[in-house]
Amino acid sequence: MKRLCVVVDDREVEENPYKPEMWRIVRRYPLTSDVNFFQMRAVDVDDLLKMDYRPGQFIMGSVLGEGEAPFSISSTPSRPGLMEFCIRKVGTLTESLFGLKENQTIGLRGPYGNGFPIEKMEGKDIMIIAGGLGVASLRSLLLYVLDNRDKFGNLVYLHGARTPGEMLFREEFMQLKERDDLNCLLTVDKDDTGQWTEREGVVTNLFKELGPVDAKNTYVAVCGPPVMYKYVIQQLVGLNIPKHQILMTLERRMKCGVGKCGHCAIEYLYTCMDGPVFTYWDVLHMKEIIGKGVSDNVIA
Amino acid sequence: MILKMKKEDLSAFLESAKEWGELWGPTRKGDKVAFEKVDALSQMDLKATRTIIPPKKFLYPPRFTMFDFDDGGYVERTGEVPNRILFGIHPCDTHGIQTMDKMFLEEYKDPYYAERREKTLLLGHSCIPDEKCMCSATDTEFIAEGFDLFFTDLKMFYLVWVGSSRGHDLVQMRPELFNRDIGKDDIINYTEYRSWKSSQFTSKVDFTGMPDIFELGYNSPVWDELAEKCLSCGQCTMVCPTCNCYNVVDEVELGTIDGTRDRFWDSCMFREYSVVAGGHNFRDRRADRLKLWYTHKLQAYIGEFGEPACVGCGRCVATCPVDINVVSVSKALKEQEVGK
Ligand SMILES: Cc1cc2nc3c(=O)[nH]c(=O)nc-3n(C[C@H](O)[C@H](O)[C@H](O)COP(=O)(O)OP(=O)(O)OC[C@H]3O[C@@H](n4cnc5c(N)ncnc54)[C@H](O)[C@@H]3O)c2cc1C
Ligand code: SF4
Ligand code: SF4
Numbered sequence: 001m002k003r004l005c006v007v008v009d010d011r012e013v014e015e016n017p018y019k020p021e022m023w024r025i026v027r028r029y030p031l032t033s034d035v036n037f038f039q040m041r042a043v044d045v046d047d048l049l050k051m052d053y054r055p056g057q058f059i060m061g062s063v064l065g066e067g068e069a070p071f072s073i074s075s076t077p078s079r080p081g082l083m084e085f086c087i088r089k090v091g092t093l094t095e096s097l098f099g100l101k102e103n104q105t106i107g108l109r110g111p112y113g114n115g116f117p118i119e120k121m122e123g124k125d126i127m128i129i130a131g132g133l134g135v136a137s138l139r140s141l142l143l144y145v146l147d148n149r150d151k152f153g154n155l156v157y158l159h160g161a162r163t164p165g166e167m168l169f170r171e172e173f174m175q176l177k178e179r180d181d182l183n184c185l186l187t188v189d190k191d192d193t194g195q196w197t198e199r200e201g202v203v204t205n206l207f208k209e210l211g212p213v214d215a216k217n218t219y220v221a222v223c224g225p226p227v228m229y230k231y232v233i234q235q236l237v238g239l240n241i242p243k244h245q246i247l248m249t250l251e252r253r254m255k256c257g258v259g260k261c262g263h264c265a266i267e268y269l270y271t272c273m274d275g276p277v278f279t280y281w282d283v284l285h286m287k288e289i290i291g292k293g294v295s296d297n298v299i300a
Numbered sequence: 301m302i303l304k305m306k307k308e309d310l311s312a313f314l315e316s317a318k319e320w321g322e323l324w325g326p327t328r329k330g331d332k333v334a335f336e337k338v339d340a341l342s343q344m345d346l347k348a349t350r351t352i353i354p355p356k357k358f359l360y361p362p363r364f365t366m367f368d369f370d371d372g373g374y375v376e377r378t379g380e381v382p383n384r385i386l387f388g389i390h391p392c393d394t395h396g397i398q399t400m401d402k403m404f405l406e407e408y409k410d411p412y413y414a415e416r417r418e419k420t421l422l423l424g425h426s427c428i429p430d431e432k433c434m435c436s437a438t439d440t441e442f443i444a445e446g447f448d449l450f451f452t453d454l455k456m457f458y459l460v461w462v463g464s465s466r467g468h469d470l471v472q473m474r475p476e477l478f479n480r481d482i483g484k485d486d487i488i489n490y491t492e493y494r495s496w497k498s499s500q501f502t503s504k505v506d507f508t509g510m511p512d513i514f515e516l517g518y519n520s521p522v523w524d525e526l527a528e529k530c531l532s533c534g535q536c537t538m539v540c541p542t543c544n545c546y547n548v549v550d551e552v553e554l555g556t557i558d559g560t561r562d563r564f565w566d567s568c569m570f571r572e573y574s575v576v577a578g579g580h581n582f583r584d585r586r587a588d589r590l591k592l593w594y595t596h597k598l599q600a601y602i603g604e605f606g607e608p609a610c611v612g613c614g615r616c617v618a619t620c621p622v623d624i625n626v627v628s629v630s631k632a633l634k635e636q637e638v639g640k
Contacts, residue, residue, distance in 0.1 A: 017408040018366055022373045064369055065552040065559050107374060252582065253574055255548050255566075258408035262545030262566070263573060265592070268600035273407070 017258050020062045020107025021047040023083070028102055031086055031168045035133065036098055037074075038085045043105060051111060053077050054118055055140035056221075056249070056277045059110035060257045061085070066096040070254045070272075072137035073111065078147035083108075086136045086168060112257040113276050116141050116247060121219045124245075125153040129232055131160045131203055131224025135168045137249055137276075138223050146182070153217065155182040156210065160203030160228070162189045164196045185209060204231045207239075215240040221247045221277075233280060246280035301462040303471065303478040304486065310451070310458065311341040314387060316474045321383025321421070324358070326351055335386065346388055346453075349430045350613055354393050354541035355386055356400055359416045362538075363564040366412065366548070370558045377560070378411065381419050388425040391443035392435045392613040396541025397422065398446045399609060403544050412563075421466060424450035426497075432614030434503040434627065440611045441497065454489050505627045507598060507608060514599035517633045518591075525638040526629065527587035529622040534567030536625070537593070539615040543567075568592050594629050 027039040042048035051059075053073055062068040075084035089098050100106065126145055130138040145152050157176065161167035167188065176184040185206045187199035199206065203224070220241055222232050229248065236246050252264035252271040264271035266286050305313070314323060325344035327336040333348040335355060367374040389397075404413035424447040435441040443450065448467035452459045460478065462468050471478055517523075537543040547566035552559035566573065569589050574582040583589045601609035616625035632638045 016376050016411045018411075019376055020374050062374070062550075064371065064557050065550045067550050068548065068561075105371075105373075255546065260404065260408070260410060260544065261547070262568065265596065267595065268604040 018109070018256065020060070020068070020109045021050075022105045023047070023108045024105050025100055025102050026082060028100070032166050035086055035088045035168060038087060038097070039075075040083045040085070040106070040108070041081070047108075048081070051083065051108075053111035054115035055144045056115035056137055056247075057111040057113045058137070058257070058276065059083075059085075059108050059112065060254075061093075061097070062107035062109075063093055063096045063100070064107070067093045068107070068255075069093050070112075070257060072140070072249075072276075074136050074139045076140050076143035076147060078144055086133070086139075088133055110257065112272055114274065116221060116277055118144070122151045123153065125155070125214055125218040127156045127158070127213075127218055127220040129158045129203065129220065129222045129224070129228075131228040132162075133168070134223030134225070134228075134249070135159065136223075138221060139169060141221055146176075146179075149181055153214075157182055157184045158187075158203055158206045159185070160187050160189070160206075160224070163192045164188050165193070183210075202231070203228060204235050207235050213239050213241075216242065219245045219247065223249045236280075243281040243284065244279045247277050248280060248283065249276045250278055250283075251276070301468070302482070303460045303462065303480060304482055305451075305458040305460050305478050307453075307457055309477040313474050313477050314341050314385075317385055317421075317423075317470055319473070320470070321385050321419070323385050323387060325387040335388075341387075344388060346425055347428070349427060349433065350390070350615060350618065352615075352619075353539060354396055354613065354615065355389055355422075356396065356541055356544075358384060358386060358420055359397065359400060360404070360413055360544065361416075363562060364412065365560045366563050367561040368558075369550075369561065370556075374561065376411070378415055381416050383419050383421075385421045385423060387423045389422050389447065390425065390427040390613075392433075392438075392440050392611040393541055394422060394424055394443045394446045394450075395435075395438075395440040395611040396613065399542045399611070400544060401446075402605070421449075421470065422447045423467075424461075426450075426452040426493075429497070429500045430614070431502045432617040433501060433612065434505045434614060434617075435612035436498060436501045437503070437505050437507050438608055438610050438612035441501075442494070452490070452493065454486075454493055456489075457486075459486070459490060503614075503627065505630065507610070507626075507630060510598045510608070510630055510633075511602050513630070513633050514595055517636070520633065520636060522632045522636060522638055523587040523591050526590055526624055526632065527585065529638075530569070530586050530590055530624055531622060532569050532571060532586055532589070533621070534569045535619050535621070536616045537567040537569055538565060539619045540597075541611055541613055541615070542597070542609045545573075568596075590624070590629075594626070597626060598630065 022043040023040040024043055025038060026041050029037055031037050054077060058070045058072045060068050061071050071085050071087060073083060074086050087094055087097055089095055128138050128142050142157055145155055159173060173184060173186055187201055187203055187206055188196060191200055218241055220236055250271050254264045254272050255261035257272045259270045259273040322337055324335050325338050326333050326348045327343055328345040328348055333351045335351055338344055365377045368377055404410040445463055447463045449470060450461040450463060462471060545566045545568055546563050548563050550559055550561050583592060597609045610626050617627055628639060
């Protein structure tokens, strides 16, 4: 038979984008009653190098036999070596993550998603507004800006939680209050400890303390529970922040993270590839989202 | 490159081609047509209009294992795919495969799809439209690329389009069966064939202006009326050649941590499709799921790629038990009324 010069198998050299690599849990401890902090190190150093991420990106995390799900990266690429996550227990996979001990391994692949537009944000004033688990991805941005402090203008960090006990990374953020190169304002809906030294009330109350905002020159990153968005966006629009400079993160079901499984599609956009960070201007164009009100559709 | 072949030589040609891989083609059992593995041309039904499931199932099987895992990690499962020659692929399905290629072979190339694509030769064949075919409305009734060989039946002989280097290799296995003597009559013959094919369509569907009509009708009550009929059975997505959604599950061997990560066809018509943590469902209503599907096929995809994601194969028309399909939905949106 004449040999067919078909089937050029170039697969050997190509990566399988779905293949999780093994990472070891270096530290795991509770942040709140249902959220755990995970610090991970790659078993194989090459896998660490491949994880070249930017704030706002996410990974797909697997536990053997329990499945796979997307999680935001909470650490900053400016502190390489370890990756950090904060994960809430909600179901099968997250439950099994909480059952793992330090030194056990999980599978990670990524990083995926667009992340925050760091290049555009450089030179601008930065306002970060976090609520609930939204801090998972915003902590990455906050630490990144702090580590590259001279590349950015004024920095404001607003964080709201229900109670002091539910404020993720409370100690870490309390320490930030001592720095004079950012304005860090923390608030709880209700102080049930009697020991809370910071503000009480919803996160939007903090806007009163901001002083003048150079709106045209400000990028805002918001991530929090659905109710928070509605009121925060109102305030930001009231401050005249341009809609394409208001950044928000959308959550959708994802099975692949690489634009193939279809689950996270919103019209022609894929949350995993075109997002998860969208501008408020993008969101205004997504009929499926507008139909239901912005608040139902953003990350919790 | 276009060559000519005597019709009686096709059988001998396919016999030789079988040296490269398994031969698969459309076969008929009662009123059902499906791609099956065959030994010879005589087992195929080349007059059949459409198979129930499109040939996507060869490139992207309904269920397969992606990885085997144990406590050492995940090991890719590949290398189980035979070489296959698919004969009798129609233009709509070839267009469908090109849509899948766009999905799976561009950014983050899918190794499972790529492997099957490399090990599959696509030998197209011309077809005669029935009343459900609407490829004339989606501009997919003819095909110029994406196949390895394409056979157009001109009654007395075949015109054979050579669409790839691999197709050319196949021709070279039996070069004596092909010739290049294309004369005046052949050209007239082919021209007549094209106008004859175009005249065979009876479907009146017209997709022009659909993106605007979708935009205008986004909140139309027509969606709720359609949703009342829909059974959320997902058959429409299984038979559509451009539907690519999937789900992934880990299967564990009892009492061990060894297992497999499997991938299988999913449907955006299923209720669980868009559920996220906390049980929130972005598309809890059937109307929202129908809207997602049809907006994807006839509006969003056009916005992104300049052509609809529907290739006009008519399978949703043939399959949906309650008559929801690209024809009835676009008609309902235009006329603002759900037909009976
Ligand atoms: C871009 C992105 C970033 C995220 N970042 C974080 C983070 O930093 N920390 C965190 O705790 N959570 C994060 N999530 C949510 C996290 O993926 C889900 O909590 C997780 O999938 C639940 O898995 P489970 O097996 O424990 O729950 P399951 O047992 O699967 O089910 C619990 C609930 O979660 C839903 N669900 C299942 N799969 C997914 C999925 N892939 N995406 C969303 N919901 C799903 C189920 O339908 C069900 O309602 C993020 C989600 C996205 C899309
Ligand atoms: S449109 Fe028809 S085929 Fe599709 S899910 Fe509904 S009833 Fe089933
Ligand atoms: S939408 Fe219907 S006609 Fe169009 S490609 Fe899919 S199954 Fe075929």
